[in-house]
Each structure stands twice: as C-alpha cells, then as structure tokens.
Amino acid sequence: MHRILALVLCALLCAQAAWSYTPEDTAMLMPGPFQNWKTLETDHFRINYREHHLPFAQRLAAVAEKVYIKQTPRLQWEPKKKTEVVITDTYDGSNGGATVLPFNRFFIFMNAPVEGELLDNAPWIEQVFTHEFVHILHLDQSSGGQTTLRNIFGRFFFAFPQIFSPAWVSEGLAVYEETDASKQFGRGQSAYYDAMMRAEYLNGFRSFSQLSYQGYWGTDWPSGQVYLYGYYFFEFLHAEYGEQKAFEYLQNWNSNIIPWRMQSRAKRVFGLSAEGLWNQFQAYLTKKFEQEMVSLPVVDYTPVVETGRINGNPVWMADGSFYYYREDGRRHPTLQHIDADGNEVQVAEVIEYQQIDVHPQAGVLLSRHTVCNNVDVFADLYRLQDNGAWKRITECGRYPRAAWAHSGERIAAVHTDRGLSQIAILDGRGTLLQLLKPLAAGEVIGHIDWSPDDKKLVAAVRREATGWNLEVLDVERDLWTPLTRNDHLEQRPRFSTDGKWVYFISDQKGMMNVRRMRLQDGQVQTVSRTQTAIVDYSVNADQSSVRVAEYTAQGVVIREQALQSWGDTYAGLWKDRAKVKSIVNQPDYSAEAFTDISDYSPLDTLAPTSWFAFLYADSDDNNWIQFILQGQDVLGFHQWQLAPAYYFDKQEFGGSLSYVAYHRLALLAERELDTVREEAPGIPSVWRQETRYQAVWQQPINSFEGTFEVDFGMGKEDVKRIIDGYGEYDSYRDNFAGVSLNWSDYERYLHSISVENGRKVRLLAEQYDAFGDGYHDGSVYSLDWREYLSLFDNHVLALRAVLGKADDSAKAFQLGNELDELQTLGALIGFGRTGYTLRGYSDNQSQLAGTNLRLYSAEYRLPVGEWFDGYTVLPVGLGKAGLHLFVDHGAAWSAGQNKDYYTGIGAELRPDLLIGYSTLKLESTLGFAKGLDDEIGETTVYLRLGASF
Known part of the structure; x- marks a missing residue:
C-alpha cells in the first residue's frame, strides 16, 4: 500500500501546491481494519467497501461495467483478472489513485469535487472511475517478450513497459479518455483547461524535456501540468494524425524491453524524433490558442496582489479592508489583510486550508483539514482569536465549506459523510x-x-439530472428551489448586500467569469473580463468594483476591475434542460441489480503475484541463489515477503521472512551465511552463520501540527563461526527490548531542499539481555534532537544534539563515518543505533568509542537551483539541488577515560538526479569532510545515492 499512499499524497500535492507538516504514518488515509468490510463482485471488478457504503458501491458497480464495455475496445486491452476497487471515505476531498502492482487496483474517495479543474457535470463516480480504469488498461498492457517475462515471473515491475512512460503520457491519456465534448464531460473540454493552456500560450509552451522531467516531482506552476499538456498532446495526435495513430503511439511500447525509449517510440509511428513530434505539437497549440486570443478582450484592471503562487478566497469588507489567503510554496500559507489605505499585514498562518469567511464582528471563520480517528483527514471549523491563534470549534465535524450568517450568531456549513451532502x-x-x-x-x-x-x-448544487446549477434553500422549511437550470458549470454564489442580485462564477460561452442574476426577473449579466479564468471573487459594498482571483501563467493573482455589464444578458433558468448524458441517467442503469456480496477476506488477494531469483557469487567462495516472493491483500491489512536462499558452497538454506500487520506490527526473521576465510590447501574454510529475529510495534498519534509516536521493539541474534567439516567453534548471542518516544513537527514546502521550520526528537531506551543468554547486558539511553530553523528563501539552519549513556556491560557508542549506523540486532526495526556520524573520522577509532556520548552538529543548507530538465536520448536530468556546509563536534568515552572532543568540517552537494524522466529520483550526496584532529582525523570524499519512486 506504500505505492498507493504515495499516489494519494502526490494527488494532494497537485491539489494544494505547498504543504507543511504531513504525518509519515503509512496508515494515513488507508482503509481501517475491524470496520466490517465487504466485497461486491461484478463480471469484471471486485469492489471493496465498508458495509454502510453499500448504496455507493452498487452505484459504482453499475457504472463500472458500462465503463468497461466502452473503454476496453478503445484501448484494445482486457485485464486477465478482475480489477480490485477500494471505496474509502477517509478524506474530505476528491481524488483517486491507480496501480497495476502487485495487481490491478485503484481507490476512490467518495466526496465529489465542487471547484477547480475537476468540477464537472458528469457524476463523480463516472468521472473518477473512467480516469482510474484507463490507467489500469494503459499500464497493464504488454506484448511479445514482455508478456513472456510476465508469464514466467508474474507481475514483476520490469514486465510492465508502460510504467516507464513519462507522467504526461499516462495522465494525458486518462484525461483524454475521461473527456467527451458531446456530453460536456471531462477536463479536456472544460473552460478551465482551455484557460490554463491560454496562460501557457502567453508564457511560452514547455519543451519536451521540461515537461517530461517535471512529472510529479516538479515545482513549476501549475502543479498538474502533466495532466494539462498530456491531454492536449493526445488531442493533437487525434487532430493531426487520427485517433488510430494516437493509440498506436501508446501500444508500440507494449513489447519494449529497454525502458524510456521515447525517441524510438515517436520514430516508429510518426517517423520523427520525440522532439520533432513535440515541435509539431507546439505548433498545433500555437495555432489553436493564437486564434482564441484574437477574440478575447484587453482587460483594464488594477493590480492588488500579483506575487506568490496562489492568492485566493478574497473577502472585501464593507469598511474597505480586504482579506485573502496566500501561498507561495516557500513558507507557511497565511491569511493576509489589506486595510482601506492599502497597508498589508499577515493575520495568521494557515495549514490545510479549505475555506475562509470573515464577519465584521464575529471575526474569521476557517474550514481546514484535521486528522481524525488518527488516520482520517476530515474538515473542521476554526475561529481566529485575538492573539492570532486558531480555536477549533468542531470535532471531526466534516464541514469543508461554511459561511457566517449576517447576524454573526449562526454558521451554515456543508456536511459530508458517505458521499452525501447536507446543510448543517x-x-x-x-x-x-x-x-x-x-x-x-x-x-x-x-x-x-x-x-x-x-x-x-x-448554493451551487449538482443534481443527477441537471448537473451544476444555483439553488436557494429556505432554511426553516428545508426546501430547495432552483435559481438557474442550464448546462453551464455554476459555482461560488453570493447574495449582494441589498439582496437584489446573486453573484456567481460560470463557464458560459466557454469563459469562466463573474456573473450576476437579477432575482426580480432571472436575467444574468457578465460583470468581469478575463483572458484566462476567474476562480474566485469579492464585490465591494456599493457594487461598483469586483476583486477577482484570476488564473495566470505565474499563479493565481488578485486584480480589481470596475463592475459593469459586458455583452448580452441571458436567462439563467431554462424552460427545458435535457438530462445530463451520464450512465446513471440511462434507461438500463440499475444499481440494485448488483447483489453478489460477501465478507471481505484478505485471503482472496494475499497470494504472491510474482517471483524473482537473485544469483550471487564472489571471489570469497560465496555463491547462493535467493528466491523472492511477496504479497499483500488489497486493503493493505497484511503484507509479507518470503525470500528463501540456498548456499551452494555450504549446502545450507537461509533467507528472510517479513510480515507487517495493519501498518503497525512488523515481524522479521533472517538467516545469512558468509565465508570468513576461503579454503586453502590443508586449511578448511571458515564461515559465519547469522540468525536474527526482530519485532516492532509502531503507534503514532497523528496531527497536522505534529506526530507523537511510541515504538516498542525487540530483537535477538545468534552468530556462529563454523569450520567446514568440523562444525561450530565459536558463537555469539545477543538480545534486547526497547522503547522509543518520538516527536516530529518539521515542515517541507514546495521549494524546500530540506525539512525546515520544526524539529524531530527521539528518546530511546534499550535493555540488553532482556531475555537471557545475551552477550551484552544493561541499559542504553539516548536523546537525539534535530532542530530545523527556516531562514529566508528556503535556506535552513539544521542543528543536532545527541546525548547517550550506556551501562558498562551494554553496547558502547561509536562516532565516525558519514552516516548514523544501526546495528544488525535491531537495524530493520529502527533500534540498536550505536554508531553516530562524525564526518572526517573513520568509525573504527578507539578514541571515538565509549559508554557516554555527546554529539553536536550544525549545518547551513542553501538552495543551489531547480531545473527539472535533462537529456532526452539518455533520460537523465536534474531536479532540485542544495549545498550543505557542516560542522560536527563530538566525544565518546567510558568511565575513567578522558572526555576528548573531536571536530570535523566539510560540505555536501545534494542534487536530485532524475532517472527515466520522472520515473525515479535519486537523492544523491557528494561530500567532502575533513577531521581537524591531526592524530585520527581524515580527509574524505564520499558519494551516496538514495531512491524515491
């Protein structure tokens, strides 16, 4: 489920480009155990849901089979087995995510979108299901040698050639397939996407390499550009070459053994290099949007806020003061205030923002995401206090949208649960x-x-038959009355101060502008102008001006326009509005027909789906083969890996076994054999046999303000030296039990090169020989405190202090080397840390070992650059890079020894290497360290590589 979690967080990143602290708990947003899960089977899907979500599951089942009938012929692919679908209501937002490993599966959050690029007249279940199932049909494809590999090894990563496409290929295809202009469905036909690409035209279109390396890691605006450009690329192929060629471009990779060969992919279908095809694509975009721009007005406006990434939620008060939400990707998002004279101040920091409303007496009301039930993310309401702090006034209320009554005594909020909406x-x-x-x-x-x-x-209300329109609710009578009924996407309605008008945003005539309806006769006027899109607005008290949040190529900015009527008026309430052409509105749609329901069983999906063999041989007479099998159930409650090994030279079995339950309990066992001395004439070989057992229980208490976690761990190891032909001649046994208390509240923003603005603290206590017969005995205590101070423009001062104390018979601490080291006894579960970093010194110096430890470190971390670009023939590029200048100062000693401190200085260049466009990120470190002590200090150069998918 780690891959699904990564997809979820990535999706959230696209929705909110800057973020602060995010809990690292892998159970976040995931299905919860012991919640009466059920499985509904159809001809081609297994839909997993909680029992009280049955109506949603049945609706989805009816939609799923219709989508299957439509999409499998188009993509010319049918999965061999049923696709697993997970319905979850753990997040007050709208998203989904798909993966083909270890089996075809995707998840859907139940709440429908109400704004932004996902706003659509299509039902959410049809929109999201189509998008995610297209991912499955695309990424699951293979042919030729790749199919042979899959038939032998199963669902092995390298047997899925389409996984190695740049992100814009897979996301673009999914958006292209969700789009149906005749039904007014999908992002590809939306006024919002049209506006986003007009902004790209004004700014200059991205090159092939720029977009391919941006992927999900990139920091350029907009965050979801792989979706945007990807869609228009397939539109271009369809328009210029025909849809058959567009699908051929996809499918010619199905037998591709060598990944990332985008050059040959384009050459085989179009006779062009990847860049040559992209140049044609850019020419297509230029022609298309050049024509659009000719008909758009030149807009007169007064800039209000032109800097930053997102400036939204404008609130223009009657006294002329102005509030708005600001986020620039470099620091905490904030609530800003501009007084009537134009003086601006920061009111408060805001995290996990959803919406803000301001009342002149009652103050600021905030809806924001909070962690509920320790792993769910729901929306709650907060009020701003006089001291600038936020006071939470609901507990897991699930109120993502709210508004003050004019009296300031009541709040109306939209309540969401089980995919249903109601007013509270x-x-x-x-x-x-x-x-x-x-x-x-x-x-x-x-x-x-x-x-x-x-x-x-x-309110803006979406109905099954008529899509998005405006409606008025009589609160006392609980009675809804339609205000508009048409085929426009209408959102963000507000009454005028005199109650004679309702202002709103809609996409009438393909342009997202502010409009207003005169309640007396139902006539609608357009009262703003834009060359891109208005995404929010606020009208001043006398209705003479409007301040709009406008989408631009650099971000969302706030501009003021004179409020006047532009163009013709029109009736917002049509006499006849044809039903939305969705699956749920078709005559043969029947959700109740799907009744093949059973209790969820992890055993249905727990079997391994692939295997892999690893053959090893070296000059020390070690030669062995290891087979790796792994599996998990679709809800991620159980994850396991079995890796048996056979050592040919020793004629012994070994290997490893691991099992993780409910993201909390991990059990691990391993047996390794290694030659210590090779056999020589007259001298038998000597080899070492190591057997270990480890267990850990991790219990976090999560919040967006910080996470407190308690870990309980234990480990046992048995090391034997064996003379070949004679048997065991030496043995070593050890065991421990430990507990760690952890706190983390550090933050990371879009442009961060390091965690910043917070801390990570770990207090560890371990008892050796906890179960008897151990070599070491006694207690070990350590405190590791890391503090991150944000300076300016994502420069960070990182400070660290480590204090350690061990009993004389327990394991000693060791300073030296470039990384902290976990001892084998507890390495896999995060315990047994006795080796601590002191750069510029090796880790085998007796002067740096002892039962007492003090270590202090300071690093100045400064950004070097952001590129997200690279080569195309050899798909290697650069993302972000930072330079770390450091000083380490530490001492380790035992009773009766001198407490001598040693100091190391140096620098580390840390570029992110992008491999395969945006497929793989290598977080690399090229370091230089010098120990200042003449006796044991060293000058070293080192290189480290770490991977992120």
Whole structure:
C-alpha cells in the first residue's frame, strides 16, 4: 500500500501546491481494519467497501461495467483478472489513485469535487472511475517478450513497459479518455483547461524535456501540468494524425524491453524524433490558442496582489479592508489583510486550508483539514482569536465549506459523510443546532452564502439530472428551489448586500467569469473580463468594483476591475434542460441489480503475484541463489515477503521472512551465511552463520501540527563461526527490548531542499539481555534532537544534539563515518543505533568509542537551483539541488577515560538526479569532510545515492 499512499499524497500535492507538516504514518488515509468490510463482485471488478457504503458501491458497480464495455475496445486491452476497487471515505476531498502492482487496483474517495479543474457535470463516480480504469488498461498492457517475462515471473515491475512512460503520457491519456465534448464531460473540454493552456500560450509552451522531467516531482506552476499538456498532446495526435495513430503511439511500447525509449517510440509511428513530434505539437497549440486570443478582450484592471503562487478566497469588507489567503510554496500559507489605505499585514498562518469567511464582528471563520480517528483527514471549523491563534470549534465535524450568517450568531456549513451532502446550522461556538436532510446519492452541495435576512441560503448544487446549477434553500422549511437550470458549470454564489442580485462564477460561452442574476426577473449579466479564468471573487459594498482571483501563467493573482455589464444578458433558468448524458441517467442503469456480496477476506488477494531469483557469487567462495516472493491483500491489512536462499558452497538454506500487520506490527526473521576465510590447501574454510529475529510495534498519534509516536521493539541474534567439516567453534548471542518516544513537527514546502521550520526528537531506551543468554547486558539511553530553523528563501539552519549513556556491560557508542549506523540486532526495526556520524573520522577509532556520548552538529543548507530538465536520448536530468556546509563536534568515552572532543568540517552537494524522466529520483550526496584532529582525523570524499519512486 506504500505505492498507493504515495499516489494519494502526490494527488494532494497537485491539489494544494505547498504543504507543511504531513504525518509519515503509512496508515494515513488507508482503509481501517475491524470496520466490517465487504466485497461486491461484478463480471469484471471486485469492489471493496465498508458495509454502510453499500448504496455507493452498487452505484459504482453499475457504472463500472458500462465503463468497461466502452473503454476496453478503445484501448484494445482486457485485464486477465478482475480489477480490485477500494471505496474509502477517509478524506474530505476528491481524488483517486491507480496501480497495476502487485495487481490491478485503484481507490476512490467518495466526496465529489465542487471547484477547480475537476468540477464537472458528469457524476463523480463516472468521472473518477473512467480516469482510474484507463490507467489500469494503459499500464497493464504488454506484448511479445514482455508478456513472456510476465508469464514466467508474474507481475514483476520490469514486465510492465508502460510504467516507464513519462507522467504526461499516462495522465494525458486518462484525461483524454475521461473527456467527451458531446456530453460536456471531462477536463479536456472544460473552460478551465482551455484557460490554463491560454496562460501557457502567453508564457511560452514547455519543451519536451521540461515537461517530461517535471512529472510529479516538479515545482513549476501549475502543479498538474502533466495532466494539462498530456491531454492536449493526445488531442493533437487525434487532430493531426487520427485517433488510430494516437493509440498506436501508446501500444508500440507494449513489447519494449529497454525502458524510456521515447525517441524510438515517436520514430516508429510518426517517423520523427520525440522532439520533432513535440515541435509539431507546439505548433498545433500555437495555432489553436493564437486564434482564441484574437477574440478575447484587453482587460483594464488594477493590480492588488500579483506575487506568490496562489492568492485566493478574497473577502472585501464593507469598511474597505480586504482579506485573502496566500501561498507561495516557500513558507507557511497565511491569511493576509489589506486595510482601506492599502497597508498589508499577515493575520495568521494557515495549514490545510479549505475555506475562509470573515464577519465584521464575529471575526474569521476557517474550514481546514484535521486528522481524525488518527488516520482520517476530515474538515473542521476554526475561529481566529485575538492573539492570532486558531480555536477549533468542531470535532471531526466534516464541514469543508461554511459561511457566517449576517447576524454573526449562526454558521451554515456543508456536511459530508458517505458521499452525501447536507446543510448543517451551527452557533458561533460550533454547536450543532440543526442538520437538514441530505441530498440524494450523487447530488452535491458546493459553496454557500446567506441571504441578507438570514432566512435563506444560496448554493451551487449538482443534481443527477441537471448537473451544476444555483439553488436557494429556505432554511426553516428545508426546501430547495432552483435559481438557474442550464448546462453551464455554476459555482461560488453570493447574495449582494441589498439582496437584489446573486453573484456567481460560470463557464458560459466557454469563459469562466463573474456573473450576476437579477432575482426580480432571472436575467444574468457578465460583470468581469478575463483572458484566462476567474476562480474566485469579492464585490465591494456599493457594487461598483469586483476583486477577482484570476488564473495566470505565474499563479493565481488578485486584480480589481470596475463592475459593469459586458455583452448580452441571458436567462439563467431554462424552460427545458435535457438530462445530463451520464450512465446513471440511462434507461438500463440499475444499481440494485448488483447483489453478489460477501465478507471481505484478505485471503482472496494475499497470494504472491510474482517471483524473482537473485544469483550471487564472489571471489570469497560465496555463491547462493535467493528466491523472492511477496504479497499483500488489497486493503493493505497484511503484507509479507518470503525470500528463501540456498548456499551452494555450504549446502545450507537461509533467507528472510517479513510480515507487517495493519501498518503497525512488523515481524522479521533472517538467516545469512558468509565465508570468513576461503579454503586453502590443508586449511578448511571458515564461515559465519547469522540468525536474527526482530519485532516492532509502531503507534503514532497523528496531527497536522505534529506526530507523537511510541515504538516498542525487540530483537535477538545468534552468530556462529563454523569450520567446514568440523562444525561450530565459536558463537555469539545477543538480545534486547526497547522503547522509543518520538516527536516530529518539521515542515517541507514546495521549494524546500530540506525539512525546515520544526524539529524531530527521539528518546530511546534499550535493555540488553532482556531475555537471557545475551552477550551484552544493561541499559542504553539516548536523546537525539534535530532542530530545523527556516531562514529566508528556503535556506535552513539544521542543528543536532545527541546525548547517550550506556551501562558498562551494554553496547558502547561509536562516532565516525558519514552516516548514523544501526546495528544488525535491531537495524530493520529502527533500534540498536550505536554508531553516530562524525564526518572526517573513520568509525573504527578507539578514541571515538565509549559508554557516554555527546554529539553536536550544525549545518547551513542553501538552495543551489531547480531545473527539472535533462537529456532526452539518455533520460537523465536534474531536479532540485542544495549545498550543505557542516560542522560536527563530538566525544565518546567510558568511565575513567578522558572526555576528548573531536571536530570535523566539510560540505555536501545534494542534487536530485532524475532517472527515466520522472520515473525515479535519486537523492544523491557528494561530500567532502575533513577531521581537524591531526592524530585520527581524515580527509574524505564520499558519494551516496538514495531512491524515491
């Protein structure tokens, strides 16, 4: 499930480009155990859901089979086995994620989108299911030698050639397939995507290499550009070469043994290099959007906020002051305030922002994500206090959108649960006063606003039959009345201060502008102008001006325009509005027909899906073969790996076994054999046999402010020296039990080269010989405190202090080397740390060993650059890079020894190497260290590589 978690976090990253602290718990957002999970089987899918989500599961099943019938012929692929689908309600947001390893599976969050690029008249279940299933049909494909590999080894990573496509290929295809212009479905036909690409036209289109290396790691605006450019690339292929050629471009990679050969991929189908084909694509975009720009107006505006990445949620107060949300990808997002004279101040820092509303007396109301049930992420309401702190007024209320009543005494909020939407009325302290009946399944409430008399709410509402429109709710009678009914995407409605108008944003005529409806006669006027898209707005009290949050090539900026009517007026409420052309509106749609339901069983998907053999031989007479098998159930409750090995020279079996339960309990065992001395004439060989058992229970207490975690671990090892033909002649046994207390609240922003603005603290206590018959005996205690101080523009001062104390008969501490070292006894579970970094010194110096430890380190970490570009024939590039200048100062000693400190200085260059475009990120370190002590200090150069997928 780690791969799915990575996809989830990546999806959240695209939705919110800068983030602060995120818990590292792999159980976050994942299905929870002991929740009565069920499995609903259809002809081609197994849908896994919690029992009380049955109606949603049945609706999805009916949609799934229709999507299967449509998409499998188009992509010319049918999976051999049923695809696993997981429905989860652990997140108050809209997303999904797919993977083909270890089997075809994807997850869907139940809440439908109400804004942004995902806003659509299609039902959420059809929109997200189509997108994710297309990923499965694309990435699962293989032919020729790759199919042969898969038939032999199973679902092995390198037997999936399409995985090695740049991200824009897979995401672009999925957006292309979700798009149906005739139905007004999908991002590809949306006014928002059109606006985003117009902004790219004004800024200059990205090159082939730039987009391929941006992938999911990139920091350029916009964060989701692989989706955007990917869609238009397939539109270009369809328009210029025909759809058959577009699919041929995909499928010619199905037998590709050598990954990332984008040059040959283009050459075989179009006779062009990858760059040559991309040049044609850019020419297509230039022509298309050049024509669009001719018909767009030149807009007169006054800049309000033009810097930063996202400036949104504008609130223009009656006294002329102005609030907005700001995020620049370099520091904490904030709530900003500009007074009537233009003086700007930061009001408060904001994390996990959803929405802000401001009342002149009641103050600022914030909806933001919080961690609930330790692993779920739900929206709660907060109020800003006079001291600048946020006071939480609901507990896991699930209120992603909210609005103050004009009296300041009540709050209306949208409540979400089980994929259903309803209105909640709360008092100013967050106490629930009234919960109105929920809308039907598949119907969604977007943003809301109170009428001036506080008797009604206006809301953007999506209905199954008519899509997104505006409706008015009589709160006392709990009665909805349509205000508009048309085929536009309408959102963010607000009453005018006199109650005569309702302002809103819609995509009428393909342009996202601010509009207003005169309630007296239902006529709609367009009152803003843009060359891209207006994503939010606020009107001043006398309705003479509007401040808009406008999408641009550099980010979302805030600009002021005169409020006046542009173009023709039109009726917002049509007499006839044809039903949305969705699957759920087709005559043969029947969710109730899907009743093949059983209790969820991990055994259904726990079997291994692949195997791999590793053959090893060296000059020390070691030669062995190891087979690796692994598996997990689809919900991730159980994960295991079995890796038996046979040592030919020793005629012995070994290997390893691991099992992880519910992301909390890990059990590990291993047996290794290694030749210590080769056989020589008259001298038998000597080899070492090592057997270890380890177990750990990890219990985090998560929040976005920080995580406290308690870990309990134990380990046992048995090391024997064996003379070939004579048997054991020496043995060593050790065991321990330990507990660690951990706190982390460090942050990382989009442009960070290092964690920053927080700390990571670990207090560790271990008892050796906890189970008897151990070589070491006694207690070991250590405190490892790391502090990260943000300076400016993502420069960081990283400080570290380690204090250690061990009993005389316990394991001693050792300073030296370039990395902390975990001892074999507890390495795999994070215990047994006795080797600590002191750069510029080797780790075998007796002067740096002892039962007492003091280590202090300071690093100045400065950004060097951000590229996210590279070569195309040889797909190697650079992402971000930082330079770390360090000083290490430490001492280790035992009773009766001198407490001598040693110092090392140096520098580390840390570039992110991008391999295979955006497939693999190698977090590399090229370091130089010098120990300042003339006796044992050294001058060293070292290189480290670490991988991120």
